[in-house]
Amino acid sequence: MMKKRILIALSCLLVVLLAVPAVSEVAEMLLPAAEEATITVTGNAVILVPADTATVRLGVTESSQNVLEAQAAMNAKIETIRAALIESGIDAADINTDRLNIYTNYNYDAGVETVAGYTASSTLSVVTKDMEKAGSIIDVAFAAGANNLNGISFAVADTASIMDEAYLAAMDDARAKAELLAGAEGLTLSCVKAISQGNSYSYDSMSNAVTMEYAAAKGASTFVQAALIEVSASVNVSYGMK
Numbered sequence: 001m002m003k004k005r006i007l008i009a010l011s012c013l014l015v016v017l018l019a020v021p022a023v024s025e026v027a028e029m030l031l032p033a034a035e036e037a038t039i040t041v042t043g044n045a046v047i048l049v050p051a052d053t054a055t056v057r058l059g060v061t062e063s064s065q066n067v068l069e070a071q072a073a074m075n076a077k078i079e080t081i082r083a084a085l086i087e088s089g090i091d092a093a094d095i096n097t098d099r100l101n102i103y104t105n106y107n108y109d110a111g112v113e114t115v116a117g118y119t120a121s122s123t124l125s126v127v128t129k130d131m132e133k134a135g136s137i138i139d140v141a142f143a144a145g146a147n148n149l150n151g152i153s154f155a156v157a158d159t160a161s162i163m164d165e166a167y168l169a170a171m172d173d174a175r176a177k178a179e180l181l182a183g184a185e186g187l188t189l190s191c192v193k194a195i196s197q198g199n200s201y202s203y204d205s206m207s208n209a210v211t212m213e214y215a216a217a218k219g220a221s222t223f224v225q226a227a228l229i230e231v232s233a234s235v236n237v238s239y240g241m242k
Helices: 002-019 023-030 067-087 131-143 160-184 212-218
Strands: 037-050 053-064 095-107 114-128 148-155 189-204 228-241
Touching: 037 160, 037 189, 053 067, 053 095, 053 131, 067 095, 067 114, 067 131, 114 131, 114 148, 131 148, 160 189, 160 228
Parallel strands: none
Antiparallel strands: 037 228, 053 114, 053 148, 095 114, 189 228
16 A cells, blocks of 8 residues: 555656756746847938919008008008909909008107108918919009018928828838848848837928019019929838847
């Protein structure tokens, strides 16, 4: 009876010993897996597209010793300009007041401040999607009484698809940079670990607006060169390397 118990105990011990992993295996289980090397790069892309929208800002400045007279003269000319623009084919909804100011002019003779008069000014914002019409807007407005030109700005109506294209190009740029740098160390890229985006949208008018005096002297209309719009995108991408 005693021998059977000893044999059973020895058998159980053998089973336990066989089930216990070797010390080297235990060490491997306890050691953390080696971390994969990573590289982080910034990809950039810039796309130039022709502008399809122009905004012309122009208006009237009138001065008088009477504030109401200055305001009335300004209002009359603005209405004349607006009517002339509409008659030339500009939609009334595309003509809006951009700025309106009335301020006092002062004299300081002998160190004494006195009112010299008043200046009233109004600026219209005129939008067109016909790039060839930007110059004629200036001509029509000045012929109708405008005496201020506050510049022209250009834009692209729909930038969403262009921005998507720029992002894809930026991702291509990021991968090319990462592959170059990884290859310099004898490594290859594995998978993308992280992506973060950044973007900017800017425009460069690159316009060439001939002055009204020059145009009048040459008997020509005002010339405006439409801009190329710059759409840029950037991404930060981390890749694994092996």
